[in-house]
Amino acid sequence: MCEPFIRNHQYNVIKNQADSVLRALRSVGDPKILESVRFTAQSKVTEMFPDILDNRRTMLETVSELKTAEDFLKYKQSLEPYLAEFPRITEQQIRKLFPKNKKLKLPDLAQTDFRQISYLSWTDVSTNKMFIVYHTGEQFVGVEGRFTATNKKSYCFVCNRYEELALFSAITKKRPANASSDYYKSVGNYLCMNGSDCNKNITDVSTLERFINSVLG
Template identity: 30%
Template structure:
């Protein structure tokens, strides 16, 4: 069947299932566990393809008295073929998105789980740069910026989760002729971890609206 689950929906499902596992490990009251299970099913069922055998098997697998972390991981793995993966771009396609970058460091595609990616982000530590490729108004755009070497604990502007963040600053064109300004925010240093925590793409869109180069 055609993949229909987005990466951020998969993140939502994963977080819900992991929470269910944590409840099973820490709560002895069966009624409480049953209530959390019902909440979990209410949250994730609308995100899954209806009437699909894999969906039915997944939901049935969750409805056990004691869900272990290993069982949960196996169940989540069965959903991967139903997730729309982030496109694997060629070096030429990436270069087109970053026309002004002469020596673009390429992401290591073999290390990426593309079904977890709502956006693509990678660091060039040598130049203190970070590159982002993300969907924006139905097309992929490329954003480059300076990434502070200092990591702090804070809320990421993209995934809205507390974690290890660094200041990302991109140069954007201001309204005046030949005038430029730097705009940015604190985001996760590890973009892969950020993607696993991202459940609402609106925050990503809002961030891109701020940092993308303006055309006049």
């Protein structure tokens, strides 16, 4: 039985590094440069799993041995049994994360591939609201905010890829000492309109975690 250990954002890193090896094979003629690309790819993949020293490490290291598109496909397929799912969440759990929203629109959990997400997000166009659910490793947390479509492409603050963006802004729960009763502060940033695209691109969850912490305190 395979023990899942590769999170979605880590899998994206692995795919990117495998792709870099294939691109180098197609475009680089200098053996030294090609070897450097292979070494870099292997290093970036294995450094994400410093505690794994068994046959799984050997499996990961073969990213540097890819030679063809078929090798790339087989490599990805060999990793799929080890993909760790985003923790399963129920509609009831989601509702508890947003208790003030009595008419909460829920995501389609049945159509969600939990192996391919680092966070759960969805929008309610009727209210211009966007919702983000993340698992900290200990618990689920939810952030609700307004979104404004930009109708243009730029770099998402979560995945750092060039995609169609929305401005997402949420009222932070942090309050300075002696703040007045009507005090509020909004925290905002630009992220992918399409959460599925963002999850396919994300390679580091730290920026998302910092944003969530800035909202929730």
